[in-house]
Amino acid sequence: xxxxxxxxxxxxxxxxxxxxxxxxxxxxxxxxxxxxxxxxxxxxxxxxxxxxxxxxxxxxxxxxxxxxxxxxxxxxxxxxxxxxxxxxxxxxxxxxxxxxxxxxxxxxxxxxxxxxxxxxxxxxxxxxxxxxxxxxxxxxxxxxxxxxxxxxxxxxxxxxxxxxxxxxxxxxxxxxxxxxxxxxxxxxxxxxxxxxxxxxxxxxxxxxxxxxxxxxxxxxxxxxxxxxxxxxxxxxxxxxxxxxxxxxxxxxxxxxxxxxxxxxxxxxxxxxxxxxxxxxxxxxxxxxxxxxxxxxxxxxxxxxxxxxxxxxxxxxxxxxxxxxxxxxxxxxxxxxxxxxxxxxxxxxxxxxxxxxxxxxxxxxxxxxxxxxxxxxxxxxxxxxxxxxxxxxxxxxxxxxxxxxxxxxxxxxxxxxxxxxxxxxxxxxxxxxxxxxxxxxxxxxxxxxxxxxxxxxxxxxxxxxxxxxxxxxxxxxxxxxxxxxxxx
Numbered sequence: 459x460x461x462x463x464x465x466x467x468x469x470x471x472x473x474x475x476x477x478x479x480x481x482x483x484x485x486x487x488x489x490x491x492x493x494x495x496x497x498x499x500x501x502x503x504x505x506x507x508x509x510x511x512x513x514x515x516x517x518x519x520x521x522x523x524x525x526x527x528x529x530x531x532x533x534x535x536x537x538x539x540x541x542x543x544x545x546x547x548x549x550x551x552x553x554x555x556x557x558x559x560x561x562x563x564x565x566x567x568x569x570x571x572x573x574x575x576x577x578x579x580x581x582x583x584x585x586x587x588x589x590x591x592x593x594x595x596x597x598x599x600x601x602x603x604x605x606x607x608x609x610x611x612x613x614x615x616x617x618x619x620x621x622x623x624x625x626x627x628x629x630x631x632x633x634x635x636x637x638x639x640x641x642x643x644x645x646x647x648x649x650x651x652x653x654x655x656x657x658x659x660x661x662x663x664x665x666x667x668x669x670x671x672x673x674x675x676x677x678x679x680x681x682x683x684x685x686x687x688x689x690x691x692x693x694x695x696x697x698x699x700x701x702x703x704x705x706x707x708x709x710x711x712x713x714x715x716x717x718x719x720x721x722x723x724x725x726x727x728x729x730x731x732x733x734x735x736x737x738x739x740x741x742x743x744x745x746x747x748x749x750x751x752x753x754x755x756x757x758x759x760x761x762x763x764x765x766x767x768x769x770x771x772x773x774x775x776x777x778x779x780x781x782x783x784x785x786x787x788x789x790x791x792x793x794x795x796x797x798x799x800x801x802x803x804x805x806x807x808x809x810x811x812x813x814x815x816x817x818x819x820x821x822x823x824x825x826x827x828x829x830x831x832x833x834x835x836x837x838x839x840x841x842x843x844x845x846x847x848x849x850x851x852x853x854x855x856x857x858x859x860x861x862x863x864x865x866x867x868x869x870x871x872x873x874x875x876x877x878x879x880x881x882x883x884x885x886x887x888x889x890x891x892x893x894x895x896x897x898x899x900x901x902x903x904x905x906x907x908x909x910x911x912x913x914x915x916x917x918x919x920x921x922x923x924x925x926x927x928x929x930x931x932x933x934x935x936x937x938x939x940x941x942x943x944x945x
Contacts (some may be wrong), residue, residue: 473604481611481638485618486709489631490775495702497628500572502705503693504632506686507569508559508579513682515555515583518674519544523592525808526667531597538654541593543662547671548587555583568694578633582640589643590650597653606642614638673813680820683827688843691831696839704840706775707786711793714763718756718797745806746869750925752797753873758882758914764790765886766893766906773899781840788844795851802858802866812861819857823850874923881917885910 490498523544530536559580563573594603614637621630650656689708692701763770767786771779803816827850834842859866889909892902918926 473608481615484615486706487774487776488619489622490702490706490779492622493625493628493631494778495699495706495781496697497625497631497702498705499693499698499700499702500575500628501632501635502689503698503701504572504575504579505635506689506693508576508582509682509686510690511555511559511580512583512586513678514558515548515552516586516675516678517547517551518671518676518678519548520586520592521677521804521808522667522671522674523590524595526670527593527596534654535659537593539659539662541590541650541654542659543664543667544592544671545587545590546662547664547667552583552587556580559583572629575629575632578629579636581636585636585640585643589640589646591643591646593650593653594646602649606645610642611638614641670813673817677813677817677820680817680824683824685847687824687827687831688835688847691835692840692843695835700781700839703779703781704785704843706771706779706782707789707840707844710763710770710774710786711789714759714793715796718752718759718793719800741809742869745801746872747925748801748805749798749866749869750873752801753794753875754878754918754923754925756794756797757878758885758911760790760793761882761886762907762910763793765890766903769893769899769902769906773903785840785844788841789847792848792851795855799851799855799858802855802862806862806866807858815858815861819854819861822857823854826850826853874921877918877921877923881914881921884917885914888913 486498493501523541526540526544527537530540559576563569563576569576591603594600614634617634617637618631621627621634688704689701692704764787767790768783771782771786775782799819803819807813807816827846830846830849831843834845836842838845889906892906892909895902897905915926919930
């Protein structure tokens with residue numbers, strides 16, 4: 459199979475992952491002012507709960523499937539067989555998941571009030587199964603994935619402004635979020651025959667996947683528990699309003715995380731391919747660059763959005779969400795922690811077949827989050843949930859780094875931390891004056907971001923930070939080649 463361009467894949471996946479959060483980024487200022495914290499909190503709580511049922515149905519296949527299919531992507535028959543086996547496992551688990559959800563809706567009083575909302579959101583279970591996104595990622599079909607996804611998000615965007623007008627329209631809002639996130643999977647199902655045969659081929663061997671799938675499932679459990687536990691525990695221990703405050707902070711964090719982790723998602727199939735074919739020099743080369751990229755991007759983002767959290771929250775959500783400011787500031791350092799663990803775990807440990815270490819790290823994070831949430835949420839509500847997430851993500855990073863320190867420490871030492879921190883400090887000094895003027899939230903964010911990140915990039919370019927220089931050099935080469943091509 460023809461090798462895809464890593465640069466194109468990165469750009470496409472960055473657009474794809476960002477679009478998953480840019481959609482709520484565009485709609486949330488509108489929706490949050492109509493539904494208010496209670497309405498957005500109801501949807502956030504329901505979405506987090508349905509995520510657990512979908513996690514059970516997926517059984518770790520979204521990550522395992524990328525690796526398994528990437529290994530056989532040059533053999534259509536083997537790819538078909540592998541895809542069928544994973545799909546059948548997914549559909550069977552989806553059926554069990556729906557049975558469990560039906561029982562929960564019947565017997566848990568907290569869920570009965572908004573039963574229809576849970577039923578609508580549960581469509582993500584079947585749509586995720588038939589979408590088989592892992593095949594397209596294994597084959598590095600990021601352009602198709604991105605274009606298809608954005609089309610449906612644009613349709614959902616129009617639907618949002620057409621149909622959500624009152625605070626009781628939160629069920630409609632929930633349905634539109636499913637349209638944006640999962641409805642495009644129907645086209646995956648229709649389109650997949652281009653890469654695999656849809657006829658029954660027989661001689662399936664489901665057992666060979668089960669051991670690895672269960673490890674990835676345990677990883678997914680641990681990750682899903684501590685990434686959704688905050689909203690679920692807030693919903694049960696406090697109020698929908700507290701969930702709404704926390705959800706506003708998390709939405710901003712998730713948009714930023716999508717930028718930081720975009721490269722790691724693209725590199726998983728390529729890294730697995732290099733390991734499978736013994737090209738370890740190339741494997742470590744791209745891993746080191748990815749790590750450098752994450753730290754270059756995550757540190758300034760963390761600093762900027764801690765400093766300008768109030769303006770970000772008020773611009774996106776309105777003055778009713780003042781309770782979101784401190785939680786947002788508390789969880790911003792997770793941009794750095796998640797970015798690094800995305801490289802260490804997904805790009806390095808998983809292709810090397812050491813996914814159990816990722817599992818152990820995520821179990822440690824889940825336990826940490828559960829304990830801290832139980833202690834702090836009853837007293838501090840959304841702030842307690844943010845602290846739990848912060849500490850949990852640090853624990854995950856600590857476990858993964860400890861396991862890899864003999865192989866990865868030298869790459870950490872090569873990163874120019876002093877340059878990055880100095881550039882960030884210059885950005886703060888050059889932009890903070892804007893807060894002294896009575897500009898609106900949008901103007902303050904726009905001007906301060908241009909100043910902060912502009913100064914940051916220029917400082918790194920002047921001090922000749924290698925990756926920045928390489929990126930700028932490649933951009934200029936592309937421009938020159940384009941100019942020459944038009945002559």
